Amino acid sequence: MPKIHFIAIGGAAMHNLALALKAKGYQITGSDDEIYEPSKSLLASHGILPEEFGWFPEKITADLNAVILGMHAKADNPELIRAQELGIKIESYPSFLYEVSKHKQRIVIAGSHGKTSITSMILHVLKSLNRKFDYLVGARIEGFELMASLSDAPIIIIEGDEYLASSTDKPNFYYTNLILP
DSSP: OOEEEEEEETOOOOOHHHHHHTTTOOEEEEESSSTTTTTTHHHHHHHOOSSSBBBOGGGGOOOOOOEOOOSSSSSOHHHHHHHHHHHHHHHEEEHHHHHHHSEEEHHHHHHHOOOOHHHHHHHHHHHHHTOOOEOOSSSOOTTTTSEOSSSOOOOEEEEEEOOOOSSSSOOOOHOOOOOOO
């Protein structure tokens, strides 16, 4: 079972990705300096809410398969530095999501306003048609328990944005707009 640690697990996309991976059987740990609702309750209900807030380099151990770095963790984050020292694979959530979806048809909903509404409509249509699909959405959508799903589905719907993927990475659009050969 893969073991992944999330640095800044409380973010909208980060906590949803952590929950989706936990549902797939991954062993998930995480840290954050602050976690707000609804992330806090959702992480707690799935048993992955950090016991205390802050950054703890001792959580970064050689048995981790990867560290997923959230966008508000700075380059001098002590957990990030420890992962770099140990040579652990470090990815932003968009780069991780790209890797697990690069052989799927990716549909990215982007823009300044209305991304969640449009994404929600597409998810509900696909669900009503009994289509098999994966998704990642930052906001809560009625009718879906988790706001992320990763499976062997041939399609993934992603709510995209223009923010930096992490303090050490490219903007999110870089990963969602890659063209496959």
